Amino acid sequence: DTGVSQDPRHKITKRGQNVTFRCDPISEHNRLYWYRQTLGQGPEFLTYFQNEAQLEKSRLLSDRFSAERPKGSFSTLEIQRTEQGDSAMYLCASSLGAGGGNEQFFGPGTRLTVL
Amino acid sequence: AQKVTQAQTEISVVEKEDVTLDCVYETRDTTYYLFWYKQPPSGELVFLIRRNSFDEQNEISGRYSWNFQKSTSSFNFTITASQVVDSAVYFCARMNSGYSTLTFGKGTMLLVSP
Numbered sequence: 001d002t003g004v005s006q007d008p009r010h011k012i013t014k015r016g017q018n019v020t021f022r023c024d025p026i027s028e029h030n031r032l033y034w035y036r037q038t039l040g041q042g043p044e045f046l047t048y049f050q051n052e053a054q055l056e057k058s059r060l061l062s063d064r065f066s067a068e069r070p071k072g073s074f075s076t077l078e079i080q081r082t083e084q085g086d087s088a089m090y091l092c093a094s095s096l097g098a099g100g101g102n103e104q105f106f107g108p109g110t111r112l113t114v115l
Numbered sequence: 116a117q118k119v120t121q122a123q124t125e126i127s128v129v130e131k132e133d134v135t136l137d138c139v140y141e142t143r144d145t146t147y148y149l150f151w152y153k154q155p156p157s158g159e160l161v162f163l164i165r166r167n168s169f170d171e172q173n174e175i176s177g178r179y180s181w182n183f184q185k186s187t188s189s190f191n192f193t194i195t196a197s198q199v200v201d202s203a204v205y206f207c208a209r210m211n212s213g214y215s216t217l218t219f220g221k222g223t224m225l226l227v228s229p
Contacts, residue, residue, distance in 0.1 A: 033216065042119075042206050042219030043160070056215060089158065103150065104217060106160035 002026060004107035006092050012113045013082055020078045021110045025094030032075050033104060034067055035091040036060065043091055049075060082114045117141040119209050121220035128197050129228055136192045136223045138207030144168075148210040149183065149190045150217065155203040163205075166190065197227045 005024045013019050025032045030051050035043035046065070047057045051072035061067075064082075069075040079086055089111050093104040120139045128134045140149065151163040164174065166183050174181045178195045194201055204224045208217040 031215075035217075040221070042208070042221050043217070045216040045218070048215055056213075091160065093160075103162050103165050105162065106152075108157070108159045111158075 004092055004094050004105055006090075006107040006110050008110055009108060010111045010113075012115065014115050015084060016081055018078065018080045019082055019112065020076055021090055021092075021112075022074060022076050023092030023107060024074045025092070026096075026105060027073075029094035029096050029105075030072070031095045031097060031102070031104075032069055033093040033095070034075070034077050035093065037089040037091055037109070038087075046077075079112075082112075084114050087112055087114045117143065117209070117211075117218065119207055119218055119220035121205075121207055121223050123223045124221070125224040125226065127226045127228065130199060131196050133193060133195050134197050134225065134227075136194075136205050136207075136225065138190045138192065138220060140188050140190065140207070140209045142188070142209060144211075148214075150208040150210070151181070151190075151192050152206045152208065152219075153203045154206060154222070160206070163192075194225075197225075199227050199229055201225060202227045 033048040034046040037043040049069040064080045089109045093106045095102040153161045182191045204222040208219045
């Protein structure tokens, strides 16, 4: 399977703990995106990378959130000192370059529950 | 913020009925892209269609069709002869002027019963 993969699929943690999620994009895609989806809402943009460069961050991405894509391949999203409001589905997507003609392909998501 | 509005929160139909999902978008850009994605119960977003602002031709793909009208800023999606497997949440989205990120509507949950 050459689609976008995410790990873990589910994560339950206690408030105050740190969590890290991983995303592996489609191999030839140089753009990688992170979105967050809460119940009953559409996905909301968090940040994106072109190769290893983080080009844009949403206001939703507080100081407790950090994302990396060290070698321009996989990416990690870390949340420090988790809060109950961080409970959501975290979606990763990738695309082949820039432009509206390059649709984003999504992974299955990581569902985070903060107790 | 330039929003995407899907006014229908949930639609229930019986199999074989036709159903239209509405999408209205806001934009200040001359060039933009619109998308529809399907999110089945498994959770993974599945790309359905992309439309650029210069192409107002309607598109048909099997039982799916899309009606793009710039005059009313709408990009509606119709499923003909719906099937139970069509049950999912459908999202309309717009790509911003920087051609990077997607802005999604809140989605419409479609329930097709046998």
